[in-house]
Amino acid sequence: MPSTVPPHAAPAESRVRARTRRAILTAAASLLARNRGATLAEIAEAADVGRTSLHRYFPDRESLINAVIQDSASVMSQAIQEARLDDDDPVQTLRRLVATMFDVGDHLLFLFSDPGVRATFENLSEQGARTDAVARLIERGCAEGVFDSKVSSAWIESVFWALIYAGCDAVHKGRLPRHQALNSVLRSLENGIRIKGAGEEPDV
Amino acid sequence: MPSTVPPHAAPAESRVRARTRRAILTAAASLLARNRGATLAEIAEAADVGRTSLHRYFPDRESLINAVIQDSASVMSQAIQEARLDDDDPVQTLRRLVATMFDVGDHLLFLFSDPGVRATFENLSEQGARTDAVARLIERGCAEGVFDSKVSSAWIESVFWALIYAGCDAVHKGRLPRHQALNSVLRSLENGIRIKGAGEEPDV
């Protein structure tokens, strides 16, 4: 069976449409992350398509926003899967995860840039159990006594996302080169949630 | 000379107007923090004033937004001053500061909720040297070797704001009671930026 074609994916979108759709979603996420009030015209231009085309794919603004949220969520979800959170020891896994999150920084910045967007995102996370893998990883770490037990695992997760966001933001704004931001996040994060035996240097 | 009345503050606003203005600014900050697209009508309602009145104080939306930014910035600035960042040792001072920031959480959440707002805020910070006191405190801490020297002081400041924000957000959303959020932030922060000799328990 073909690997990229889902068996029962009814009509299946043409390659052209798929590419266009992707262009729109990507451009939208990137633009909206910086300017939540971005006009549909601006988004279309950024995606290098006519405003009409954008409308053909997403009837109204709301459906576009939702689609971008969905898409960003699934991009992150997939990235998380590929990070294999159930392997190794939590520390090593966490490092892989952070690096992975940096790779999808644009989507992450978008999902966290707006309270409303973020709420919607977290909502469908609850239902669909998507980024829950992260929560599970952290809880596992707590259970194994590898993470700080003086604070709730929920809080640790908050810290995790907050630092990732700060790191991506720093890179995005050009305040730090990627590798340095990555190291900084790792360092602040690991020491922050007090990993036992994290004596020195996560480094490169 | 009177303590609360600036000597040359030309016309001086009537008490009533001052109160109304404050009501609007406060309500606006609180509302806009949660919903950046909040309508002027909604803001007026939240402030418990007529939309007309709101317009009387702030001719257009932009001037309102700017005023709210200015106000929130000055509220934070004042709070920071009262935290006396130049006293004590950096650690103790940092703790005071975090607690202080929790007190002005609504304003902080507003200033950081929107990329655009945040940019404007950081812009006038540079010029007016307002929240720079925080940066100075951190740099002092780094200079004294009290904070982690493996990362830039700029990054440490990022971590500081990121964790404060996460804490305020948790409180605001009801995920944590205030005192617990405060302790969590302190703990994660201090261990995160690796304060030497911070063996245990900041606690209550």
Next chain:
DNA sequence: TCATTATGGAACATCAATGATCTATTTTGG
């Protein structure tokens, strides 16, 4: 009490983003 000041609400004009429709072109895939 009374003049002043501040307010609320209705009513209206404006405007920009939105979304819908149509047509001419281009691109795709066979």
Next chain:
DNA sequence: CCAAAATAGATCATTGATGTTCCATAATGA
């Protein structure tokens, strides 16, 4: 090369937020 699919661009109606004006009331404070 050709039919089908996809697109861009122009045009137009709609709509909701905005900003403005006017007037009647209410609060203030001397």
